[in-house]
Amino acid sequence: MRTQTIIIISVVVFIIVAVGALLYFILRPNFSKNSTKYEIKNVIDSLPKHSSKTYRKRSVDEIRKIVVHHSACRGNNCNATAYATYHVNSRGWAGIGYHYVIEKDGTINQCNHDTTISAHCAGQNSDSIGISLSGDFTQEELTDKQRLPLIWLSQQLRAKYGNLAITQHKDFSPTACPGDIDFESIKKQITVA
Numbered sequence: 001m002r003t004q005t006i007i008i009i010s011v012v013v014f015i016i017v018a019v020g021a022l023l024y025f026i027l028r029p030n031f032s033k034n035s036t037k038y039e040i041k042n043v044i045d046s047l048p049k050h051s052s053k054t055y056r057k058r059s060v061d062e063i064r065k066i067v068v069h070h071s072a073c074r075g076n077n078c079n080a081t082a083y084a085t086y087h088v089n090s091r092g093w094a095g096i097g098y099h100y101v102i103e104k105d106g107t108i109n110q111c112n113h114d115t116t117i118s119a120h121c122a123g124q125n126s127d128s129i130g131i132s133l134s135g136d137f138t139q140e141e142l143t144d145k146q147r148l149p150l151i152w153l154s155q156q157l158r159a160k161y162g163n164l165a166i167t168q169h170k171d172f173s174p175t176a177c178p179g180d181i182d183f184e185s186i187k188k189q190i191t192v193a
């Protein structure tokens with residue numbers, strides 16, 4: 001009788017531990033997936049701005065497309081702050097031209113409100129959101145570190161503002177921007193989901 005009780009308790013304990021371990025391994029990938037999910041870092045108010053000029057605004061239903069850029073920047077000082085400084089001081093713009101900058105480490109910096117008509121693509125600014133990949137992709141390979149946040153961010157914007165067209169700077173202007181990235185496959189991955 002005592003032996004039987006011990007066996008039953010052992011079996012019950014074993015089952016509890018086994019089911020617990022099984023649930024842990026089933027659920028764990030979802031936990032880690034959530035923790036590595038991208039986030040948008042709002043740096044709008046911390047970036048250099050022109051002392052007197054401001055960009056015009058638009059309503060959200062005027063947003064029709066995303067224009068992808070690269071910053072054509074090489075070296076260590078390639079980030080949103082550096083681009084904002086250049087756009088304000090050297091170009092004389094109201095602020096940074098891009099709405100989002102995806103930094104080399106994959107950080108997504110939001111640099112302008114989506115409703116700001118900033119300067120990133122001549123003739124297309126009034127209805128587009130400009131996303132720039134930090135780097136020069138005529139010289140270097142685009143890696144998943146930046147490619148995946150670009151896809152994720154574009155999907156978020158499409159979910160928010162309707163099925164925005166996915167375009168690249170060179171579709172509209174004689175420029176190499178955004179370099180030699182595989183744009184068709186990126187576009188496919190954004191619009192398939």
Ligand SMILES: [Zn+2]
Nearest residue numbers: 069070169177
């Ligand atoms: Zn560009």
